[in-house]
Amino acid sequence: AQSVTQLGSHVSVSEGALVLLRCNYSSSVPPYLFWYVQYPNQGLQLLLKYTTGATLVKGINGFEAEFKKSETSFHLTKPSAHMSDAAEYFCAVSDKGTGGFKTIFGAGTRLFVKA
Amino acid sequence: DSGVTQTPKHLITATGQRVTLRCSPRSGDLSVYWYQQSLDQGLQFLIQYYNGEERAKGNILERFSAQQFPDLHSELNLSSLELGDSALYFCASSAGTSGGNYNEQFFGPGTRLTVL
Numbered sequence: 001a002q003s004v005t006q007l008g009s010h011v012s013v014s015e016g017a018l019v020l021l022r023c024n025y026s027s028s029v030p031p032y033l034f035w036y037v038q039y040p041n042q043g044l045q046l047l048l049k050y051t052t053g054a055t056l057v058k059g060i061n062g063f064e065a066e067f068k069k070s071e072t073s074f075h076l077t078k079p080s081a082h083m084s085d086a087a088e089y090f091c092a093v094s095d096k097g098t099g100g101f102k103t104i105f106g107a108g109t110r111l112f113v114k115a
Numbered sequence: 116d117s118g119v120t121q122t123p124k125h126l127i128t129a130t131g132q133r134v135t136l137r138c139s140p141r142s143g144d145l146s147v148y149w150y151q152q153s154l155d156q157g158l159q160f161l162i163q164y165y166n167g168e169e170r171a172k173g174n175i176l177e178r179f180s181a182q183q184f185p186d187l188h189s190e191l192n193l194s195s196l197e198l199g200d201s202a203l204y205f206c207a208s209s210a211g212t213s214g215g216n217y218n219e220q221f222f223g224p225g226t227r228l229t230v231l
Contacts, residue, residue, distance in 0.1 A: 007138030036222075043117060043205055044158075090158060102171050103148070103220070105158040 002027045004093050006106035014114045019063075019078040021109050022090030026072060033074040034103075035065055044090060050074065061085070070073040088112045118142065119223035121206050127229045133136055133194040136226045140208030146170070147189040148209075148220060149181055153202035164189055196230045203227050 007022040012094045016113040025031060032051045036044040048059025076092060088110045094103040119142035128134055140147050149161040151174075160173035164183035175181075178196075183189040193200060204227075205219040 001156075034219075038117075041224075043119075043224050044220075045117070045222065046219050048220060102163075104172060105159055105160070107157045 001093055002031065002102070002104050004091050004104050004106035006089075006091050006109050009107065009110055010110050010112065011080050012112040014046075014115060015083055019076070019081045019085065019111065021076040021089050021091075021111065023065075023074045023076065023106060024072055025074060025091070025093040027093055027095045029095045032094040033064050033065075033067060034094070035059065035063070035074075035076050036090045036092060037061075038088045038090065040087075047076070047089070069115045081111075081113045083113050083115065086111055104113075117221040117223060119206060119208050119221050120202075121138030121226050123226060124224065125227050125229075127231065128196060129196060129231055131194065131195055132177035132196050132230075134196065134228065136191040136193070136204050136206075136228075138189045138208075138223060140189070140206075141221050144208035144210050144221070145187065146182055147187070148207040149175075149191050150188070150205040150207065151202045152225070153203060156202075157226070158205075161191070193228070194225045198230050201228055201230045 003026045005024045012073045013071045034049045034093045035047040037052045048057045050067045087106045090108050091106040117174045120139045122137045133137045145166045152158045161175040162181050163171040167183050178194050182192045203223045203225045209220045
């Protein structure tokens with residue numbers, strides 16, 4: 001069965017500092033991995049996704065993530081945080097099980113950016 | 116704007132009642148997904164429909180049901196409502212040409228359900 005673990009329900013960084021949001025997954029088959037962002041009172045928006053190919057994936061707003069199969073990780077990074085990055089971030093894994101494709105979301109990490 | 120629309124935006128009702136949430140997917144998307152987001156349970160996948168047929172099922176209660184119509188809009192029906200059903204309900208859609216949801220999912224703005 002697939003699962004997603006996001007380490008840290010809250011992460012606080014200073015503006016201009018590195019953002020690192022951690023995600024580990026488990027899946028019995030090659031997974032598809034996603035990061036979504038949710039701003040207050042809005043739906044989720046896709047930041048980036050890994051399906052196949054290059055393991056370093058670049059997304060919108062300067063974010064990127066690296067798929068590391070040996071570590072079963074898909075951590076999200078951004079070199080320099082902006083105030084506008086304050087939001088909740090969800091890691092998700094999708095794979096094909098007996099009931100078809102299912103996407104499982106992590107519990108989310110709320111990112112705070114300090115001026 | 117994701118192109119996915121959900122109505123109503125807010126819904127307040129009483130325990131024991133039944134409500135229907137509506138979702139219109141992006142133009143051309145065949146797959147519709149429903150999710151429930153609450154503070155204690157996080158974001159939970161409920162159910163997926165692809166071109167009118169149920170394709171995948173998650174943590175959906177028996178009191179909840181969904182369907183996707185020929186015009187591809189979807190409805191989520193919640194009955195015998197309990198206080199714990201209060202949550203944000205999101206609909207998402209994807210192209211999903213093979214029914215697989217590895218495609219990018221586009222989320223609607225959600226319906227906030229409050230059960231009193």
